[in-house]
Amino acid sequence: MAITDKIYVKNHQQLVSQIETSFPKGAFKGATLDILFQGEGLAKLDDASQDRVLDFAEDFLDCDCQANPHCGCPERKFVAYLLELREQGLGPDAIVDVMSDDYLLYAYPGDMLSFLDNSVRTLEAVETLAEVDGRDDVAEEVQRRRNRLM
Numbered sequence: 001m002a003i004t005d006k007i008y009v010k011n012h013q014q015l016v017s018q019i020e021t022s023f024p025k026g027a028f029k030g031a032t033l034d035i036l037f038q039g040e041g042l043a044k045l046d047d048a049s050q051d052r053v054l055d056f057a058e059d060f061l062d063c064d065c066q067a068n069p070h071c072g073c074p075e076r077k078f079v080a081y082l083l084e085l086r087e088q089g090l091g092p093d094a095i096v097d098v099m100s101d102d103y104l105l106y107a108y109p110g111d112m113l114s115f116l117d118n119s120v121r122t123l124e125a126v127e128t129l130a131e132v133d134g135r136d137d138v139a140e141e142v143q144r145r146r147n148r149l150m
């Protein structure tokens, strides 16, 4: 399962009762994207929640794809956001804290840790392949990227 399948909406019950429409707890579930982040229910949220839900929509659901928001861009952008936080030196717990301050989302620190480990391992594999191919420039770039995630 991708990390984006393990990102949840904080205060889920409270938000459901505010917008008076049920939606799944998973932030990237199709129905959550439709109902919470793009639906008319948004107007019924309290101001603090509304700000953060809108921020999420603006930052991750802003592509022009025809299938938006079900095009895969939101997930890709969110993964980039997580890796950026890691590159700033944040650990799994701090990343979860920032994500809930920024966007009213949460994840389990253990899932975040596995995601970060997997990202490093993926880059290691890419680096090895590049070396085998004699693409030293690529291997070096990937290694730089990987070091920033450690």
Ligand SMILES: [Zn+2]
Pocket: 063, 064, 065, 068, 071, 072, 073, 074
């Ligand atoms: Zn898109």
